[in-house]
Amino acid sequence: MSKRSLQREKVMKTLYQIEIYKAANLNDEIDKLVKDIIQDEDDFFKTLLCGVIDNYDDLNKEANKYLLDWKINRLDKTGASILRMALYELDTDTPKRVVINEALNLAKKYSSTEVKNMINACLDKKIKE
Secondary structure: OOHHHHHHHHHHHHHHHHHHHHHOOOHHHHHHHHHHHHOOOOHHHHHHHHHHHHOHHHHHHHHHHHOOOOOHHHOOHHHHHHHHHHHHHHOOOOOHHHHHHHHHHHHHHHOOHHHHHHHHHHHHHHHHO
């Protein structure tokens, strides 16, 4: 697995952990988690994690636009984290094919086939727009 693939997986896990903290109203823990984890990471990790956190609401709206008859909150927390991360990364210099492939690999590993298919369809619609 490439270094960036490992970093994406770590970002996804961090985003998942943030979702768990939000559900438990542990907002102070979110700030602590981000500060602790970000100090040991490189620019790619920081950009991806902070980009998703800073654009969270916009990424949710964008996901909902492409998820026909679904909303992002219907996905499992892991799948939603993968989707937000991929939507954010599609707007960076990373080749779109790489972003989609990485997102689908994470979804295959951590989510159901149904969620993986939803992520695939959503990302496909975005890049065709």
